[in-house]
C-alpha cells in the first residue's frame with residue numbers, strides 16, 4: 001500500500017493503540033484515534049473520535065463520521081484474568097464481547113467503507129495467548145483464540161476485495177494491561193507498533209512481534225502430543 005492512508009485505531013488513547021496511532025501518523029497517514037472517552041486522546045495531529053467497540057450504536061456513529069477510512073486497526077482490548085470455571089461470568093462475557101464481538105462489530109461497519117474507498121487493510125491485535133491457553137488466563141485466551149479464527153476467516157473472505165488482513169501476535173508489552181508483570185519481561189509497545197505497521201503495509205498475514213510468541217508458535221505442531 002503506497003497510496004495515502006486514512007486509518008482508524010481503536011483504543012488509541014493509551015498503550016499499544018496510542019503507539020500504533022503515532023506510528024501511522026509518522027508515516028504520513030490521517031489517523032482517527034478512537035476511544036471510549038475521546039477527551040483522553042492526547043496525541044497531537046490525530047482526529048479523536050468516540051468509539052466503544054461493544055456498543056453497536058457507537059460503532060455505527062463512528063462509521064458515519066469516518067467514511068474515508070482505508071486501514072482499520074482493531075486494537076482495543078481488556079484483560080480480566082478471569083478463570084473459566086471460577087471467574088465471574090460477567091468478566092468471561094466481557095472478554096468475548098470485547099475481543100471477539102467488538103472486533104467483529106467494528107469490522108462489519110468499516111470493511112464496506114474500506115471496500116468503497118478502493119481497498120486497504122485490517123490489522124487485528126491478537127496475542128501469544130491466542131495460541132497458548134493457561135488456566136490463569138482462560139477467558140482472555142478463549143476470546144483471543146476466537147479473534148484469531150475470525151481474523152483468518154476474514155483474510156480469506158476479503159482478499160478478493162483488495163483488503164489485506166494481518167494478525168499481530170505478541171507476548172507481554174509495557175502497558176497498563178500488564179502493570180503487574182516485571183518490566184524486564186515486557187517489550188516496548190513502540191517497537192511492537194513499528195513491527196506491526198511494517199508487517200501490515202508489507203502484506204504479512206501474521207506479524208509475530210517477540211521471542212515468546214515465536215517460541216509458542218514454533219511449538220504448536222508438537223503441543224498436546
Ligand SMILES: NC(=O)c1ccc[n+]([C@@H]2O[C@H](COP(=O)([O-])OP(=O)(O)OC[C@H]3O[C@@H](n4cnc5c(N)ncnc54)[C@H](OP(=O)(O)O)[C@@H]3O)[C@@H](O)[C@H]2O)c1
Nearest residue numbers: 011015016036052053075076077127171172173175176177
Ligand atoms: N499488554 C500486553 O502485554 C498485551 C499482550 C498481547 C496483546 N495485547 C493486546 O493489545 C491490545 C492493546 O492492549 P494494551 O496492552 O495497550 O492495553 P491497555 O493499555 O489496557 O489499553 C487498552 C485499550 O483498549 C481500550 N478499550 C477497552 N475496551 C474498549 C471498548 N469496549 N471500546 C473501546 N476501547 C476499549 C481502552 O480504553 P479505555 O482507556 O477507555 O479503557 C484502552 O485504550 C489489546 O487487544 C490487548 O489484548 C496486550
